[in-house]
Amino acid sequence: MIDFLYRVVRPLLFRLDPEEAHELTFSTLPMARWLAELSQLRPDPRLACKVGPLTFAGPVGLAAGLDKNGVGIRTWEALGFGAIEVGTVTGLAQTGNPRPRLFRLKEERALINRMGFNNEGAIALAATLGRLKAQGVWPTVPVGANLGKSKVVANEDAVDDYLNSLRALKDKADYFVINVSSPNTPGLRALQEREPLQRLLHAAIPAAGLTPVFLKLAPDLEDDALHEAVNVAVDAGCAGIIATNTTLSRPGATGRVEQYGGLSGEPLQPLARQKIAVVLEAAAQRVPVIGVGGIHCADDVRALLKMGCAATQVYTALIYEGPGLIARIHRELATTMLTTDAPPPASP
Numbered sequence: 001m002i003d004f005l006y007r008v009v010r011p012l013l014f015r016l017d018p019e020e021a022h023e024l025t026f027s028t029l030p031m032a033r034w035l036a037e038l039s040q041l042r043p044d045p046r047l048a049c050k051v052g053p054l055t056f057a058g059p060v061g062l063a064a065g066l067d068k069n070g071v072g073i074r075t076w077e078a079l080g081f082g083a084i085e086v087g088t089v090t091g092l093a094q095t096g097n098p099r100p101r102l103f104r105l106k107e108e109r110a111l112i113n114r115m116g117f118n119n120e121g122a123i124a125l126a127a128t129l130g131r132l133k134a135q136g137v138w139p140t141v142p143v144g145a146n147l148g149k150s151k152v153v154a155n156e157d158a159v160d161d162y163l164n165s166l167r168a169l170k171d172k173a174d175y176f177v178i179n180v181s182s183p184n185t186p187g188l189r190a191l192q193e194r195e196p197l198q199r200l201l202h203a204a205i206p207a208a209g210l211t212p213v214f215l216k217l218a219p220d221l222e223d224d225a226l227h228e229a230v231n232v233a234v235d236a237g238c239a240g241i242i243a244t245n246t247t248l249s250r251p252g253a254t255g256r257v258e259q260y261g262g263l264s265g266e267p268l269q270p271l272a273r274q275k276i277a278v279v280l281e282a283a284a285q286r287v288p289v290i291g292v293g294g295i296h297c298a299d300d301v302r303a304l305l306k307m308g309c310a311a312t313q314v315y316t317a318l319i320y321e322g323p324g325l326i327a328r329i330h331r332e333l334a335t336t337m338l339t340t341d342a343p344p345p346a347s348p
């Protein structure tokens with residue numbers, strides 16, 4: 001049903017500016033939730049997988065950036081995501097970069113975005129998450145809050161900015177992600193370097209209390225730098241690594257493409273996979289790795305799990321394949337993984 005509707009609606013959405021299409025889609029979230037509930041899209045309980053201290057309901061979660069302010073959490077749960085990551089939110093609410101800032105590369109099944117963390121801020125997200133808890137409708141899948149740096153805050157003051165978000169969101173999310181890898185906030189990616197990263201994580205992890213903290217890394221880091229960042233994260237007590245964010249490079253792009261912004265979707269996949277392999281090697285089973293970047297079918301998920309990822313996340317393929325994609329992938333995984341000898345994925 002959901003798949004059929006998306007096939008009808010997609011050509012109309014694709015005639016709109018991508019951000020207008022996004023806003024229109026978000027206005028239908030309550031209806032989508034109702035349809036999804038009717039269609040019973042939640043993953044087979046046997047697909048549940050351990051990701052460090054968390055249990056994902058299935059190995060495919062929602063990647064950060066689609067739902068910056070956490071307004072659609074119950075719909076994502078009904079659509080069958082194994083976990084839901086909201087944000088990036090920043091300490092201060094901000095409007096992000098000027099429009100247009102989101103571009104489709106239809107042929108390549110990719111997106112380029114330079115949104116620049118448009119979001120209502122950590123305090124507003126805390127209120128939204130708090131309401132779900134107060135109403136007793138907190139999802140049965142883990143909900144993570146992805147945190148970034150406010151644009152007006154200098155890198156020297158970044159730690160305080162992240163701490164403001166952590167304090168606002170304390171006990172409101174099932175996990176946190178320290179995002180130092182988005183390409184659209186000037187200077188942000190410099191926080192992936194050893195010293196600033198050490199300072200940030202050594203402050204953030206205690207501030208998060210008992211809530212696990214993950215670190216999200218960029219695919220544009222050299223292998224040595226990835227090794228170093230993973231070691232810093234493990235030493236600081238991170239619960240896991242999320243790899244990767246979007247790339248500033250333009251792999252597989254045909255014709256003229258937007259110069260500024262991060263590329264996601266199918267052309268990112270080879271680079272992401274190569275960098276995920278490096279992260280897995282560096283992590284050496286000390287912490288789980290969540291693989292993300294260009295996933296668009298069950299085989300992609302299977303490949304990352306086989307490489308050693310504890311779980312995966314998806315964003316761009318949802319735009320091209322529709323919101324029924326996650327349930328389709330989980331169903332396919334359930335029929336293969338659970339009927340062969342291969343055990344479901346487990347984190348170290």
Ligand SMILES: Cc1cc2nc3c(=O)[nH]c(=O)nc-3n(C[C@H](O)[C@H](O)[C@H](O)COP(=O)(O)O)c2cc1C
Pocket residue numbers: 063064065066087088102111113115117146179182216244245246263264265266268292293294295313314315316317
């Ligand atoms: C429009 C857009 C906005 C994004 N915003 C964020 C964000 O705010 N924080 C973040 O950590 N990642 C963000 N991402 C990156 C995704 O979470 C993901 O890491 C990346 O897109 C690769 O996965 P995909 O190929 O499945 O989209 C964004 C991606 C897109 C396409």
